Amino acid sequence: MQKEFEWLLKEKYNNKPTRNFYKDVGRLKAGEPLDYVIGFTEFLRCKIDLSKKPLIPRPETEYWVGEVIKEIKKENHSSRGSSGQNLRILDMFAGSGCIGLAVLKNIKNSEVDFTDKAKNCLEQIKINLKINKIKSGSYAIIQSDIFDSVKDKYDYIFANPPYIAIKRRNKIQKSVLKFEPKTALFGGSDGLFYIRKFLKNAKKHLNESGEIFMELDFVQKNEIEGLTKKYKYKKYEFWKDQFGKYRCLVCG
Numbered sequence: 001m002q003k004e005f006e007w008l009l010k011e012k013y014n015n016k017p018t019r020n021f022y023k024d025v026g027r028l029k030a031g032e033p034l035d036y037v038i039g040f041t042e043f044l045r046c047k048i049d050l051s052k053k054p055l056i057p058r059p060e061t062e063y064w065v066g067e068v069i070k071e072i073k074k075e076n077h078s079s080r081g082s083s084g085q086n087l088r089i090l091d092m093f094a095g096s097g098c099i100g101l102a103v104l105k106n107i108k109n110s111e112v113d114f115t116d117k118a119k120n121c122l123e124q125i126k127i128n129l130k131i132n133k134i135k136s137g138s139y140a141i142i143q144s145d146i147f148d149s150v151k152d153k154y155d156y157i158f159a160n161p162p163y164i165a166i167k168r169r170n171k172i173q174k175s176v177l178k179f180e181p182k183t184a185l186f187g188g189s190d191g192l193f194y195i196r197k198f199l200k201n202a203k204k205h206l207n208e209s210g211e212i213f214m215e216l217d218f219v220q221k222n223e224i225e226g227l228t229k230k231y232k233y234k235k236y237e238f239w240k241d242q243f244g245k246y247r248c249l250v251c252g
């Protein structure tokens with residue numbers, strides 16, 4: 001905990017322990033995650049404000065999104081980029097907007113539609129677009145229950161759905177359960193409630209040769225493989241995270 005206090009003092013209080021610092025120490029002692037207390041985090045060189053309390057972006061997400069961005073940049077150089085066309089990208093279940101923001105910051109000719117069902121997340125995304133100086137015209141924010149209000153087709157769809165199985169609830173850290181939004185965490189009894197709906201509909205929203213990148217819990221790999229077959233995706237593969245666990249489905 002001492003390390004967290006030091007980090008808080010440095011990041012938020014410029015090493016000056018004011019009265020508010022001691023209040024924040026109390027929040028940390030009560031178990032509130034450090035990123036909420038500091039008020040922001042970093043994600044692939046973007047500053048992510050967390051004042052509206054979306055899910056705190058995770059290092060595993062940052063890892064696979066970073067890998068995908070590298071791949072898209074390679075592809076972009078060799079084909080689409082040269083035609084001068086903008087890449088149309090959807091960040092579904094966007095939360096803080098960390099994924100779409102990283103895409104906008106790192107891929108030159110990208111346009112991102114951010115969607116989430118939760119109003120606080122839509123407000124959070126607006127704040128984060130402003131903080132990261134993203135130019136208007138390169139994004140849209142859409143309130144949508146999965147694909148209900150999404151009309152367009154995309155070159156790439158990114159998704160980090162709520163995917164924790166309720167039966168695995170006891171594996172989750174107490175502070176996560178107490179402070180982070182449950183609607184961002186749980187995906188029904190087997191964790192696949194949103195993933196099923198997402199994979200069933202995502203194909204209709206892909207351009208020719210478009211691709212989906214979706215985060216998962218490694219224990220769901222076999223069932224998700226089954227879903228990609230059921231919904232007739234032509235190709236799929238699973239990528240591992242920095243800890244060697246399957247974390248991302250790539251399909252199209």
Ligand SMILES: C[S@@+](CC[C@H](N)C(=O)[O-])C[C@H]1O[C@@H](n2cnc3c(N)ncnc32)[C@H](O)[C@@H]1O
Pocket residue numbers: 054055056057058061092093094095096097098099115116117118121144145146160161162163183184185
């Ligand atoms: C796991 S969080 C992902 C947040 C962010 N993309 C990230 O990677 O940190 C899942 C998000 O899905 C949103 N969500 C939950 N149910 C939804 C639904 N039915 N339709 C759209 N979004 C939903 C939650 O509000 C939450 O922001």
